[in-house]
Amino acid sequence: MRGFNPDPSILRVGEDFYLATSTFEWFPGVQIHHSRDLVNWKLLTRPLNRTSQLDMLGNPDSGGIWAPCLTHDGERFYLIYTDVKHWGNLREPFKDTHNYLVTAENIEGPWSEPIYLNSSGFDPSLFHDDDGRKWLVNMLWDWRKGKNPFAGTVLQEYDAVQQKLVGPIKKIFSGSSIGLTEGPHIYKRGDFYHLMVAEGGTSYDHAVTVARSRTLDGPYELDPQTPLLTSRNHPELPIQKAGHASLTDTPSGEWYLAHLCGRPLETGTLGHCLLGRETSLQKVEWTEEGWLRLVSGKNTPEQDVPAPQLPAHPWPKEPELDGFDSPTLNLHFQSLRIPVTEHWLSLSERPGFLRLKGQESLLSRHRQSLIARRLQAFRAEAETCVEFSPESFQQMAGLVAFYDVRHWVYLRVSFSEENGRNLQLLQCDAGKYDEPTTEIPLDPHQQKVWMRVTFQHDTFHFSYALDGQNWTRLGPDFQSSKLSDDYVNGLAFTGAFVGMCVQDLGGTRKAADFDFFRYTELE
Structure with a gap:
């Protein structure tokens, strides 16, 4: 998982x-x-x-x-x-x-x-x-x-x-x-x-x-061969953090253990798990003495596990592109802390577009207008196209790579007195705010801005296009590890997300329209 x-x-x-x-x-x-x-x-x-x-x-x-x-x-x-x-x-x-x-x-x-x-x-x-x-x-x-x-x-x-x-x-x-x-x-x-x-x-x-x-x-009575499963003291294993498990059987009597795990970016080290804490399965069996054991005979997680004797049941492949043509939001999207309501999100006000109405900043733990999905591969891309006409520096909209309110990188369209409508990268690193790029003025007649974030295992970067075809990289390579639990001193428990967001710090709920969202795994 x-x-x-x-x-x-x-x-x-x-x-x-x-x-x-x-x-x-x-x-x-x-x-x-x-x-x-x-x-x-x-x-x-x-x-x-x-x-x-x-x-x-x-x-x-x-x-x-x-x-x-x-x-x-x-x-x-x-x-x-x-x-x-x-x-x-x-x-x-x-x-x-x-x-x-x-x-x-x-x-x-x-x-x-x-x-x-x-x-x-x-x-x-x-x-x-x-x-x-x-x-x-x-x-x-x-x-x-x-x-x-x-x-x-x-x-x-x-x-x-x-x-x-x-x-x-x-x-x-x-x-x-x-x-x-x-x-x-x-x-x-x-x-x-x-x-x-x-x-x-x-x-x-x-x-x-x-x-x-x-x-x-x-x-x-404690199992004499405690623990049943662990990765501790085995940094060479591709599956780390093995723990927090639950048990199921199959109709034919096979047994499997679902357990928490993490896969570090850095091979052979106790490094950074960009994809957060995930779930793996291990096959287990009962001994004659009535204790549970991994069928491998070890107590460390296996990367390749025997499948159960069940008929294969694949599901239809998830489409990469969401054109926002459905009356309901794609199930893979989640909001931050608050439910989706017409107060700040609409799929009907402009058919074929996702309309987000700006609320609080990306630092807020209350009411953000942010819709995002999990990053589920080390190499992946997320892309969108936004139409937004800000009238103030307090109004922003765009594409974000997000861990939590203290850890994110944001490509946004906004407005300034010097450059008018403009494009810029913003970053929050462990709560420290920065602007990795200067403002790039946009043609006032250029309504659409295409945005892309590309993850390449240990780094990620942003790009933009004004015609949807000719892309320009913007800003530096960012370290993927900075969107991991482990970067936050182990005091966080989620994972990296990619998504769309709008802020209106003036409280006028300025809206942005997103034409599509594409999520593509590259591995």
């Missing part, structure tokens, strides 16, 4: 496989992909599509949706998720992590209004026991000085009739010596309850740990 698809929760219902991943501050919340063969996947839906379910106005970068859990009890789908309002670091010990539940009879919705569960920690997961009872597990966050902040896994019953947590809260697992215990999921097989957790932190020491118990509330 290439390009910013972390924290996988995999589920089989009949012959259909579904996989939910985190979306953080991007709206709508939670990506759900669909497969019939575990090989071919398509983006199916994002269930948290209204503010009554997810209100992220003002959420911090890499806040919002952390680690969803998707389950099914034979009648309904259950989606558990965290909306993180503050997370900080160990110098800012508090985390505000609110956990909710929504349900649906159909995976594509409609999904219910949210039921508030708790706020004691993140990575909540719902387990449906054989007797019909339902149980919530989540990691417990202990903010107190001198304490282990990853304080263990806690269990509490969920009453589906009362729609709330009931009964005592019990800590059932404190973690292994790896530490940083999070991401719990419970599975029942035979006489044992198996608890699968993530450990080591979600970077290069990440790992998957399993423990088991004959009773749901423990005590849990």
Whole structure:
């Protein structure tokens, strides 16, 4: 699952496989992909599509949706998720992590209004026991000085009739010596309850740990061959950051593990993962002793994994070009923190164009007019054509390569008293603003400006054209690594996006029209 698809929760219902991943501050919340063969996947839906379910106005970068859990009890789908309002670091010990539940009879919705569960920690997961009872597990966050902040896994019953947590809260697992215990999921097989957790932190020491118990509330026995999966201490592996996993079987009884991973730009080093944290699959099997093992016999991730014995089920290829001729926005696009409304986006006011009405700056954590999609290949291009007639330096529109509000490069059309309507590159690098190029005056009669950003693995650059054919490179090569989690000192969790945006810092909501958006992978 290439390009910013972390924290996988995999589920089989009949012959259909579904996989939910985190979306953080991007709206709508939670990506759900669909497969019939575990090989071919398509983006199916994002269930948290209204503010009554997810209100992220003002959420911090890499806040919002952390680690969803998707389950099914034979009648309904259950989606558990965290909306993180503050997370900080160990110098800012508090985390505000609110956990909710929504349900649906159909995976594509409609999904219910949210039921508030708790706020004691993140990575909540719902387990449906054989007797019909339902149980919530989540990691417990202990903010107190001198304490282990990853304080263990806690269990509490969920009453589906009362729609709330009931009964005592019990800590059932404190973690292994790896530490940083999070991401719990419970599975029942035979006489044992198996608890699968993530450990080591979600970077290069990440790992998957399993423990088991004959009773749901423990005590849990740690797998003697812990960890089940990790890339730590193996910088030569192409798949790094292996951890945060969930488990599924196939109709024929094969077993697969979906796990978080990252692929560094720099081979053989613990470098920068431009595409963010992604999802991989590993084939696993149960031993005679009842423990889970990779079929490779190792505990490191394989790049080539045996496919299941299922009929191939490819999906139609996604078109590269979106001409904005549909009445609805392409599913691959997301907005930042806020839902798409006619207040700032329209596909009907000028048919065949995407119209964006300017709101706040690219530094805003509130109301931006920005529509973007994931970068999902190391070598790729994004291109658009914009018509925009700014009347003030406070009005801008164009093409952006974006990580978060402190990390982006922006090719925009704007206006200045000296040059009139003009073209210029702007950059924000770890919050430091810069202008890598001077203003290029545009002919007042030249309405259309074509824009392109090209990623070439470890660098990317921008180009423009005034006729759609003759392209001119603008500005320097930028380091792709600066749009990665790792560049932000590991204190960020998303990935690189490419998209279109408009700002009107004067508050008049000046509109720009985009004729198309083309996303092409070059590898």
